[in-house]
Amino acid sequence: MPNAKVLSEKQAIVAALTEKIQNSGAGVIVDYKGITVAQDTELRNKFREAGVEYTVVKNTLTRFAANKAGYNQFDEMLNGTTSLATTTGDPIAPARIVCEFAKKNKLKTLAIKGGVVEGSVLSADQLNGFGELPSKNALVASVLGTFLAPISSLAFVLDQIRMQKDGSAPAEAEA
Numbered sequence: 001m002p003n004a005k006v007l008s009e010k011q012a013i014v015a016a017l018t019e020k021i022q023n024s025g026a027g028v029i030v031d032y033k034g035i036t037v038a039q040d041t042e043l044r045n046k047f048r049e050a051g052v053e054y055t056v057v058k059n060t061l062t063r064f065a066a067n068k069a070g071y072n073q074f075d076e077m078l079n080g081t082t083s084l085a086t087t088t089g090d091p092i093a094p095a096r097i098v099c100e101f102a103k104k105n106k107l108k109t110l111a112i113k114g115g116v117v118e119g120s121v122l123s124a125d126q127l128n129g130f131g132e133l134p135s136k137n138a139l140v141a142s143v144l145g146t147f148l149a150p151i152s153s154l155a156f157v158l159d160q161i162r163m164q165k166d167g168s169a170p171a172e173a174e175a
Contacts, residue, residue: 010061017057017065017084024053024086026117028094028127029074032056033081034109043101043110052087052094073121077113090137091117095130 021027032040047054059078066074085094095112102110112124122130 013058013061014064014068017062018068020053020084020086021065021069021071021116023088024116025088026091026094026115027084027086028098028115029062029077029113030083030085030098031081031109031111031113032083035105035107039101039105039107043097046097046101047085047094050087050093050097051089052085052097054083054085056081056083058082071116071121074114082113092130095127099128 032043035043044054059080059082062082062084063075063078066072066078085098087093095115095117098110098112101107112127114124115122115127117127117130
């Protein structure tokens with residue numbers, strides 16, 4: 001039985017992990033076995049740039065925290081080397097970064113075990129599918145581009161009709 005000091009420290013860690021899991025929009029449990037220190041540093045930098053908090057966690061403490069947060073499904077995922085990537089921003093960022101990093105560095109051992117997105121527990125396969133999606137900003141830009149294309153075409157056609165009626169040359173020919 002651990003002494004009171006050790007027990008209180010572990011309880012504080014569990015409380016902090018529970019809060020982190022509950023307050024994040026997405027969290028991914030990662031098996032980081034087999035990566036070098038340089039690769040780990042690069043991965044941490046990519047997470048930091050995307051606003052993702054990445055922590056190596058103890059399985060037992062994480063299991064207690066996940067259960068307190070209401071995610072009992074994590075029990076089977078918490079074995080071996082485990083880290084946790086959480087974010088309050090782009091919900092697909094953690095999965096996307098892990099997938100891109102593993103593919104870029106040809107790492108077969110760096111893998112997603114599972115996770116949670118917007119309160120729903122997802123399997124590794126589902127999260128790997130998210131990893132193939134572009135970032136939230138890229139998706140928004142794509143949608144906006146789709147909306148703007150017909151408007152831009154209409155403006156171009158109307159401008160051509162105006163120039164034809166005025167008898168003026170196109171702007172490109174004048175220059």
